[in-house]
Amino acid sequence: MKTKKVLVLLGSPRRKGNSAILADQIARGAKSGGAKVETIYLQGKNIVPCKSCFACQKKNSKGCSIPDDMQEIYLKLIEADAWVIASPVYWFTMSAQTKIFMDRCFALPAYRKDPFRGKGIAIAMTYGDEDPFSSGCVNALRTFQDAYGYTESRIVGMVYGSAMDAGQIRSNEKIMQEAFDLGKKLTEE
Numbered sequence: 001m002k003t004k005k006v007l008v009l010l011g012s013p014r015r016k017g018n019s020a021i022l023a024d025q026i027a028r029g030a031k032s033g034g035a036k037v038e039t040i041y042l043q044g045k046n047i048v049p050c051k052s053c054f055a056c057q058k059k060n061s062k063g064c065s066i067p068d069d070m071q072e073i074y075l076k077l078i079e080a081d082a083w084v085i086a087s088p089v090y091w092f093t094m095s096a097q098t099k100i101f102m103d104r105c106f107a108l109p110a111y112r113k114d115p116f117r118g119k120g121i122a123i124a125m126t127y128g129d130e131d132p133f134s135s136g137c138v139n140a141l142r143t144f145q146d147a148y149g150y151t152e153s154r155i156v157g158m159v160y161g162s163a164m165d166a167g168q169i170r171s172n173e174k175i176m177q178e179a180f181d182l183g184k185k186l187t188e189e
């Protein structure tokens with residue numbers, strides 16, 4: 001059987017924060033299922049917002065016109081069988097880093113026909129408030145559902161939980177296990 005490639009995209013500025021910890025658990029689960037995992041820390045990259053030039057949407061486009069670090073990420077996204085997207089809740093939705101990454105994925109079809117089709121996607125989110133509604137996490141989850149449903153990729157699962165200080169999520173054994181199981185599931189489909 002072909003080794004599955006999983007690409008993890010960390011959308012928090014906290015490299016070792018709560019959403020990154022959940023993403024790492026997903027990665028561990030995926031590795032236990034035999035996958036090869038690569039992690040990209042978006043904050044550490046030079047990725048600017050989409051400028052709506054529409055160069056990527058033109059016939060025979062060669063891709064996004066912005067010569068930044070998304071160029072290498074586009075190729076990795078295409079190569080991967082599954083993506084893990086991890087984000088904290090910032091102001092009742094996903095972090096800006098995560099949203100800029102999503103916007104820039106508008107250009108993906110210029111690199112490969114149907115680049116989203118068949119991709120398995122796992123979402124990991126954390127928030128400081130008590131639950132997914134009061135924290136605003138649901139707004140981001142809904143965005144992921146709409147966006148990836150629209151692009152014909154497949155959300156394999158979403159794990160999310162409450163934690164304010166960096167590392168606090170580790171004490172939530174239930175969600176840590178759920179994240180591990182989700183990673184394993186990514187390799188099974």
Ligand SMILES: Cc1cc2nc3c(=O)[nH]c(=O)nc-3n(C[C@H](O)[C@H](O)[C@H](O)COP(=O)(O)O)c2cc1C
Nearest residue numbers: 012017018019088089090091092126127128129135
């Ligand atoms: C700028 C900023 C905005 C935040 N906004 C919210 C919010 O709207 N709702 C919420 O529940 N928590 C909010 N939080 C708390 C974070 O979501 C929480 O600490 C989360 O676990 C951080 O994840 P991380 O460690 O992966 O960065 C905010 C934190 C920051 C720094």
